Amino acid sequence: MAVMVTLLWLMSSILFIRNPKSEKIKWASCIGFSAGFGGIGVLLGKGLSRPEWILFLDGFFTSIGHYITPYGMLIFGLVYSDFIKINKTKKIYKLLLLVPIIIMYSLFQVYPEFKVNFVILSIWVVPYVVSANILLIYSAWRETRPAIKKRKILTCLFVVPMFTFALVTNIILEAFGIKGVWYYNPWMIGVQFLVFIYFAIKYGILGVQIRFEKERRDSTMKAVSSGTGLLNHTIKNEIAKIDLLVNQLKEYIPPDEASSENLDLVLNSTNHVLELSTRIHSKLDILNLKESKFLLSQSVDSAISLLKPYLNLHTDIKIVKQYTVNATIFGDAAQIQETFLNIIKNAIEAMDGRGVILIKIYKTRRKVYIDFTDTGKGIEKDKLSLVLDPFYSTKRQQVNYGLGLSYCYNVFQKHGGDISIKSRVNQGTTFTLSLPTKRIIDIKINPQSNSNSNGERAYGQN
Structure with missing residues (x-):
């Protein structure tokens, strides 16, 4: 279980650190962190003979794993699919979807021991997780841009099996009285972590590969910036010569429509390059x-x-x-x-x-x-x-x-x-x-x- 928590939080941390401003990434990270808290609850042990603060943390963390994780899954599906376009409407949905969680906290105890009726829990958790999966698949299906469609399909291949496995082992089987299957979750999380790393390195998933490439590219830009200053200065001088010579040619070449048009195109090009050259700083990564x-x-x-x-x-x-x-x-x-x-x-x-x-x-x-x-x-x-x-x-x-x-x-x-x-x-x-x-x-x-x-x-x- 400690391995499961570590891998979940590691994946969530990688996603969040790489793109902390993305709402999609925030909710994806929320799922991993909240599921990890459920694992922490298991690591804290069982029984009422434990210290009070451990009992409190156990109940609180376990409730987060059971209640917040499916909520995060559905909100992630809504945000990732852009199913709701208006921000105000999206905020209303986020608040309304919290209602089952508030009801669960009011009906079932958290301290000194977390207790819940899994049949009642499954009534809203199953629709939440299934809806999240449908939204993710729908988002990939309706995408028309090939490169983005490929990334969305890869995201579905990574996320949907993980959501479904967690739903079946943690909620559905428990509701049918089949207990203990969730102990296999660490193995599933381990496999998903390896898939995550593979997709991130080879294809890119949820923006991770893109960030790695940008960091490498940005560092390369800094390394070549001094040479770019010299190149920019040389180009500016040579273009200025061309501009001067073309203006002189216009005075000597007999006017006709074709030659005038071509000379004007040359002057437009040189003026364009000179305008850019005067405003590009001596470093490639600094643009005015x-x-x-x-x-x-x-x-x-x-x-x-x-x-x-x-x-x-x-x-x-x-x-x-x-x-x-x-x-x-x-x-x-x-x-x-x-x-x-x-x-x-x-x-x-x-x-x-x-x-x-x-x-x-x-x-x-x-x-x-x-x-x-x-x-x-x-x-x-x-x-x-x-x-x-x-x-x-x-x-x-x-x-x-x-x-x-x-x-x-x-x-x-x-x-x-x-x-x-x-x-x-x-x-x-x-x-x-x-x-x-x-x-x-x-x-x-x-x-x-x-x-x-x-x-x-x-x-x-x-």
Whole structure:
């Protein structure tokens, strides 16, 4: 039993420490800690001959294990599935679902010895735990984003068997008069702990792997920050030269529509880079955010416009846009646009001159998302977690320094957002960028969501 308590509290501590601000993680940790308190009650022994303070702790801890654990399971299911969208309504449900616990404390004694009628206890605990399982499975079933769906399925595979086993051994069998089966719980918890560690290392569960990767990536960024200062200074000087020379060329080249347009595109690109360069500090992990209001869709469109020379060279590459929402964001427009530019340029280079880049903007209850999906060569599974690391690159060119996607990651981290990647070799890659609701000033449903970049707007295209 001591092993069970240790493993439960260890899992709960790992989850909470890795992501203490997440409501889902708080309730997941609550389940582990409250179940652990039930185990502590067993370790304190039996009989009324024990000291008074031990009797009190035994009754109190055991009641937490029996009453609070199933309550935590159901609230976790509600929060994890986003079944209730409105925070005020969610608070009301949390209070109402406490009613059976209050009744149990009023009906059955806790001190000097915890006593409960398991038949009555099962009347509300069984629906609580079964409902939690249904909510978790429903959340995974209705998820449409493949990467998130996979994580939710893994969470179900980890959580649902544990909830069900605890319900059967601790409540249902006791209600039928079959006692002592809960002694097998430590073995189940041991197996679940090994599964938890395996999922956390290999796939990521409830955010644990993501946090490990972020810590490694952030430490790498600090290690390369001094070299980035020199790189930034050099780029600024060279771009300034290009800008000066192009302005001089405009004075000597006879005016015609094609050359003027191309020279203006070059100047727009150099001005964009100079604007960024003057505001990036000498360290990679310190960005000066110059925040203002801007339309997210316009930022994506501007990035595509700056890449027009690349698209003109690859006429068989089409960019399809699906903007289901029109979001006004408060953030650094230039650096977010540069992030989009980097990701789209990488997608173009990954497709060897032919394919489709699908750009989606959509919103959930808490975040706005931007997806960039290409039909390129994809990224090997063992390299996927390294893509956002500084100086890592899948490209072989000597001019590539592997800083573009690290910069993108850092920009969105500074905005309170995140970047995730899913990819399959020879099928393509999807970059999913997210920004929290605190960055959203206004958002409207866009009735015309589809267009392409190499021609007329293609409204209604699927």
